[in-house]
Amino acid sequence: MEFNLSEEQEMLKKMARDFLTENCPKSLVREMEEDEKGHSVELWRKMAELGWMGLIIPEEYGGIEGSFLDLAVLLEEMGRAPLPGPFFSTVVLGELLLLEVGNKEQKQEYLTKAAQGQVILTLALNEAESDLDPDSMTTTAVAKGDEYIISGTKMFVPDAHVSDYIICAARTSEGVTLFLVDTKSSGIQCNLLQTTGGDKQCEVVFNEVKVPTKNILGEVNKGWSYIERWLPKAMVAKSVEILGGIQETLEMTADYAKDRMQFDQLIGSFQAIQHHCSNMMIDVNGSRFLAYRVAWMISEGIPCTKECYITKAWVSDASQRVVVLGTQVQGGTGIMKEGNMQFYFRRQRVAEVMLGSSDFCREKVAQEMHL
């Protein structure tokens, strides 16, 4: 066994930390929350230059062909920043799914562009009353000649308002089918939702949107099986991103406790504060092991569906405990807008229910355990 990252991964981590410290200061995070687009074109371009959007893309499509574990290293730093914008959407919701299901032509066309940061991708999966469930999906796609006509309303689509392509899951004759939809198509309307996390999610209305047959991903009616293969990995990606946030929360909280005086003592010398910080550390360390072990398993091609669900379930719950204690220790400072704690506090809330809440994941774990 080896718990350390490889030398290359350590370099990637350091590079990411340095880059984000310089190019994604908290002032930018703050600005992007207020900004309607929530996306800095400048920052995106620089990230593209570093090849980040091509990190997991095979060399034949112009990528770096890194592993899922490499991506995890990067996502942890992004969660720590915390990086605004459509990186997660493009890479995890878009590329990772396209890698799973796209045919050669589709990969050639879209992954090559994505790798260069030329297009932004996202995924429209859930609806107001449908959450990771194919049977209750009401958005439909009806075949008409060389095209499909998509109608329906998708909810909680991250970054749809700045995306070039949306992968849309829609009900077809005998199941769910995935379509790659050009957001310039007529009939698409994006309404920005205001989330607690200050991230950008949209309601996307598809009003008889025409999609050419060649934009079907994989086989017709088999879309959900692709989602089921992809979803556990996406959960891990989200878990790693959360991990970055709670690691940062732990560190800033400990720093605060070492600096803040009350009752003529550093508050970090109070046993209650010490135990809060210890509990945070236990949760962060537990999250770290789960997230990296499963990221490694994915990279190695070891079957790990159960471990993916386990990871998201634990990280969702643990991260909640961590941010609550972080604000508690940091007191007033922790809840003010001008401070940094609040970013992690708010983002945790969105992330823990995204791509599967812990209740959902636990039931999936039970199924994987053949209960």
Next chain:
Amino acid sequence: MEFNLSEEQEMLKKMARDFLTENCPKSLVREMEEDEKGHSVELWRKMAELGWMGLIIPEEYGGIEGSFLDLAVLLEEMGRAPLPGPFFSTVVLGELLLLEVGNKEQKQEYLTKAAQGQVILTLALNEAESDLDPDSMTTTAVAKGDEYIISGTKMFVPDAHVSDYIICAARTSEGVTLFLVDTKSSGIQCNLLQTTGGDKQCEVVFNEVKVPTKNILGEVNKGWSYIERWLPKAMVAKSVEILGGIQETLEMTADYAKDRMQFDQLIGSFQAIQHHCSNMMIDVNGSRFLAYRVAWMISEGIPCTKECYITKAWVSDASQRVVVLGTQVQGGTGIMKEGNMQFYFRRQRVAEVMLGSSDFCREKVAQEMHL
């Protein structure tokens, strides 16, 4: 509103405390755990002299005609002692149900004796695979002339081995019926179970036991409706008994923390210990309010089924937290057999699942809320 007990109730409480301190020392509790019968005839006689077994029985049957709230006061002290023996079985499982459902003759015969402490009663309700559920009960009672023939195996019957009469719930043609069974009847076999709590519970095998028709309680096939009326009150009685145990746990734990030195300090001056004790106190106070409020409602005849379930759910969970913290603070002392903490630690475990676990109660609360 008035949160204090009445003067009479305060007197009852004091009398009970004094009596039990003198007559039910921990040495007796210890002895009764080892004893096969677990029942001190001497102590029982003295309690009968005080009229305790007749506390809730109407004067016409030789009782004191006290209220349920009076009973609660007594049960709290018994939980604190903790009193071994069949008081709870006789009074709560027996008398309280008989008061609900017995006819005049039955009350005259059995309650009068019970009030004097001349008979011990209990209730055979659950089975190995049936827990507070009429539909899964497999013990049957078949009519044959002037008699019913009961066959089946009941589980978790408290004090059956020393009881004179068992109220047995059995399946009849179209429902469940309650029978008052003389334990001297042939075909009854009691096997003592060993519980964590050191209390006495039995498996009771009914092998074609004959019960005269006049021993039917209430109407045939309507037994479960009586149980449903009685059960919430019995839960409250159990909750109050638990309350006595956790109140004692809290006090002994605080005393320990004020006496034990480590690291040249009283351990009660450590913030971690202080917060453990505070959490215990919060739980005990919450339990106290719920238990006494609902006991008062029962006494006043105010409908309170939901509140009964609420009480047992909360007290079950809270008591677990309290005894865990109690042992944690008391350290090695808390887990040794020669100490007193362990009584409450072990008894809590049995009590919290008896007459409905918190999961069971929560679902009942949900139903009462019309969810």
Next chain:
Amino acid sequence: MDFKFTPEQEAFRKEVRAFLKSEVTDELVEEVNSGLGLGPAGWEYVRKLGKRGWLVPMIPKEYGGLGASFWERFILNEEIYYCFPEFIQYFGANIVAPIVMEIGTEEQKKEYIPRIARGEIEFALGYTEPQAGSDLASIDIRAVEQDDCYIVNGQKTYNTACHYAQYHWLNARTSTEGKKYKGLSFFIVPLDSPGITINPMWTMGGERTNEVFYDNVKVPKKNLVGQKNRGFYHMMDALDHERMFPITHIQRGLDDLIKYVKGTERNGKLLIEDPLIRQKLAQFAIDIEVGRGMGYRIVWLQDHSKPGGHETSILKVFVTELERRLTYTAVHIMGQQGALRYQSYCSSPIAGWLEHWFLADTRRTISAGSSEIQRNIIAQRGLGLPRS
């Protein structure tokens, strides 16, 4: 024992409920939810409360109150909290008026209490400073006697309401000798006094609070309230005596959440049919009963004498931690819908308000004595454990 309200109390509750039903308009709710405190609708509403004597029900009639008991005050607040969970605190009515009534001069009582009672003026609490959070004895803003005035210099922080209140309820240092907590005093300071600068600070929930700077501010000696250098004791007494924690806002949250789960399908099933959700909602109903009982007990104690400080501490810890659990339970039940803010699209209005509440009320386990401080108090005062 007796756990019911008197018929008179029940009638009073009905009266309050009817009043609120007609007076709590959408406009008012929106204004309060802005996080800015009292605006035009708010002031109007407050004056209407004042007209009935409901701002300060316990104050004697001659000063504009009703001379009512702790119970009436509590019932009033239970109803207000239920119908209007994000309600603004009236610092003047709830904190300042009772203290002034107890320790103020007759002149001070006459000058301030009737105006508070009528809803004409509001106070902002001036306790916290950058270095004095949980540790209020470390208050450092200085008030130095000079002629018939005190000259005040220093800084306060997290002073909510300063931007719309007329007066500052200032706790300042009047002595630097001896123990720190023996040198504090209370002053009433008009917030438009020359030398006061008020800067906004924003919570992550979008609520405004303030930094306040005093630069040679002259405060007349007659504005000293209570005994000089006894300000810390007055502050602690007030906390013990005046605290109340209705939990009807949590009940409201649960009720709204129940409406939501009864009316919302997810994945082809009503949420209410999900056994996990049923357990969570039932647990909430259970916890609320506990909190309600603890709250009534404090009122009963207040009504009889002064409650021991640890009893309010138990209540404060329980209620504020319960509030937090409610917002987390809500998001677990509602999923992504639960993490939407309420200006935005959502299938039920509850989504937004619980989320608004989530962000706004995170401070509740921190401010007015953190949960940690409360637990110290419970252990030391309630159980007699030794101070460390």
Next chain:
Amino acid sequence: MDFKFTPEQEAFRKEVRAFLKSEVTDELVEEVNSGLGLGPAGWEYVRKLGKRGWLVPMIPKEYGGLGASFWERFILNEEIYYCFPEFIQYFGANIVAPIVMEIGTEEQKKEYIPRIARGEIEFALGYTEPQAGSDLASIDIRAVEQDDCYIVNGQKTYNTACHYAQYHWLNARTSTEGKKYKGLSFFIVPLDSPGITINPMWTMGGERTNEVFYDNVKVPKKNLVGQKNRGFYHMMDALDHERMFPITHIQRGLDDLIKYVKGTERNGKLLIEDPLIRQKLAQFAIDIEVGRGMGYRIVWLQDHSKPGGHETSILKVFVTELERRLTYTAVHIMGQQGALRYQSYCSSPIAGWLEHWFLADTRRTISAGSSEIQRNIIAQRGLGLPRS
């Protein structure tokens, strides 16, 4: 990163598993569950382990070990814990042998380690005293030099294994000057030395532990292990270095619980169909994965260098609190069936053993450094928070 075992390690695991399958007899289990420690079956089993070098796998071959790594030791223990969750600790093999190997004289190594390795002798830890629980620096039993001996007087408490071990691994005070923790030393004392009295103490789980009284007990100077007055440091080093926390016994508990819920109907339904029970079992599987990972990390750190004390503290807190949660989860799932002890009738054998475990293992969050002490260590050593 790499989270798999080598093929050699996997093979070793299989070998251990096969051995245990044949050697862990019902008789042995029953004997151990008696709470009395090693009896005839136990000693026989131990000697069989010893024959293979598995009692002290990491000790060099010349002293009877295998010269294996931390990984082999851990794998061995994972398998033992899984198949035999209530297993006795081998204090001699796990605690004493490694310390003696590190700090003992060559004579001591030769005298004790091979016999420990062969399973011929056992040690009892002599740390705790009535006034020295969490606060081990307060050890007060006195060892005073006299000629070629130390004369020991005083009392130990909670010294498990004293009634069947041959030796006491005694930490005693050899100096009363300076700081308390600077005056302790380690001794190996034959438990049949004149002047030693051993009295049984019983836990609520029926396990025997002991009070030990020393009355002018003569301990030869050559039995001093390590440096005089450095005993506290040796004790702490040993704790850091040697600790391991397999969680396979918890996995075993979960596996048995799953068998139970799959095979048990309640109220006309298999327990496994209950969504609440499914959530509880899944949460357990999740928690176990976390504990497993923390455990492997410690082994990896041990294998590379010495792990920081806070990492073992994290693991110890997590695993022991998880054990407690398992027994509570079990009773919540099993209901009244879950509160039966295992000598008694029950529809599944699991009922009893989880309950046995519940009573026996309550001490695990208290002994060997309570959860509170561990959390202090995590904060101070892991996060650099200041000592109070």
